[in-house]
Amino acid sequence: MKQAMPVNEQQLGPNLTFYDLHPPATDMLEEVTRSLTAPRPHLHPKYFYDEAGSRLFDAITTTEEYYPTRTEAALLARYSSEIQAQLGHANTIAEPGAGSCQKVRLLLERWSPERYMPLEISRDCLLQSTRQLSRDFPEVQIDAVCADYCQALSLPADNLPGGRVVFFPGSTIGNFDPAERSAFLRGLHHLAGPGGALLIGADLQKEASRLNAAYNDAQGLTAAFNLNALHHLNNALDCQFDVNNMRHVAFYNETAQRIEMHLECLCDQQLHLGHHQITLKGGTRIHTENSYKFTVEGFTRELMDAGFRPRGCWTDSDDLFSLHLASTD
Numbered sequence: 500m501k502q503a504m505p506v507n508e509q510q511l512g513p514n515l516t517f518y519d520l521h522p523p524a525t526d527m528l529e530e531v532t533r534s535l536t537a538p539r540p541h542l543h544p545k546y547f548y549d550e551a552g553s554r555l556f557d558a559i560t561t562t563e564e565y566y567p568t569r570t571e572a573a574l575l576a577r578y579s580s581e582i583q584a585q586l587g588h589a590n591t592i593a594e595p596g597a598g599s600c601q602k603v604r605l606l607l608e609r610w611s612p613e614r615y616m617p618l619e620i621s622r623d624c625l626l627q628s629t630r631q632l633s634r635d636f637p638e639v640q641i642d643a644v645c646a647d648y649c650q651a652l653s654l655p656a657d658n659l660p661g662g663r664v665v666f667f668p669g670s671t672i673g674n675f676d677p678a679e680r681s682a683f684l685r686g687l688h689h690l691a692g693p694g695g696a697l698l699i700g701a702d703l704q705k706e707a708s709r710l711n712a713a714y715n716d717a718q719g720l721t722a723a724f725n726l727n728a729l730h731h732l733n734n735a736l737d738c739q740f741d742v743n744n745m746r747h748v749a750f751y752n753e754t755a756q757r758i759e760m761h762l763e764c765l766c767d768q769q770l771h772l773g774h775h776q777i778t779l780k781g782g783t784r785i786h787t788e789n790s791y792k793f794t795v796e797g798f799t800r801e802l803m804d805a806g807f808r809p810r811g812c813w814t815d816s817d818d819l820f821s822l823h824l825a826s827t828d
């Protein structure tokens with residue numbers, strides 16, 4: 500796991516090294532065709548995140564209705580010293596799916612780690628965000644790793660005592676289905692390594708009205724974000740979705756304890772997928788995302804099942820969101 504990767508290493512600045520693990524390109528046409536022709540048509544949520552989708556997601560996080568981002572940020576600001584006291588000194592912070600590397604800034608300021616290791620599949624996004632970060636934090640060694648963090652990883656060598664603190668904020672863990680989630684948490688345990696820890700955000704179960712509002716904001720940004728997946732497919736594969744005749748649907752499924760997002764066809768849709776044409780009948784729903792909501796006890800159990808030892812949990816006064824700290828041993 501902790502082996503050097505000299506072949507793909509590039510020194511981009513005095514404190515910035517770029518490691519390209521060449522994440523394998525998936526065959527988008529094949530994957531999309533398979534998921535849209537499945538008995539229950541679905542799309543992977545990764546298709547939300549082209550440039551427009553990433554901008555829309557950032558806009559969602561500023562809406563009145565979408566509480567997770569600001570609640571988690573307030574928890575981090577309020578409790579970062581307490582968390583650090585539990586943790587001891589963090590030599591390395593690793594962040595899978597780091598994106599714009601914004602949330603970690605507070606930890607870099609307050610915890611002063613020797614090293615920060617963002618893992619991100621988008622090369623452009625990783626280069627852009629770490630160039631700025633390396634200027635803002637000249638005393639932190641930044642090892643930027645371009646990789647699909649869901650795949651098995653060979654990471655640059657540490658040579659630092661102690662394990663890694665893996666930072667996985669935003670309740671992105673809620674976008675994994677239970678079986679995937681358990682495998683993924685085990686992967687995070689492996690990434691943290693002996694003597695390491697995990698700091699992870701998990702959105703909490705609450706009244707359905709609050710959750711429904713968070714995924715159906717009045718400005719229509721979540722609707723635009725959901726529909727943008729179809730613009731993304733039209734641009735990339737020329738599928739010819741008639742996006743104006745598709746509708747955003749999001750609701751809390753209380754039995755499964757998750758928000759479900761779907762796109763509903765308002766009339767028959769003729770799609771072009773490479774050499775194939777398929778028809779989605781009016782009324783068909785394409786399932787685009789699950790966002791599971793947790794209890795503190797339930798999520799703590801999941802961490803333990805993945806081999807972690809719970810070390811602390813912090814929630815806001817309205818019990819909207821939780822931050823969990825767990826060690827690997």
Ligand code: AVI
Nearest residue numbers: 559669670671674714721790
């Ligand atoms: C990225 N993820 C944690 C968000 C969520 O709340 O599940 C994605 C999102 N979907 C709609 N709004 C936000």
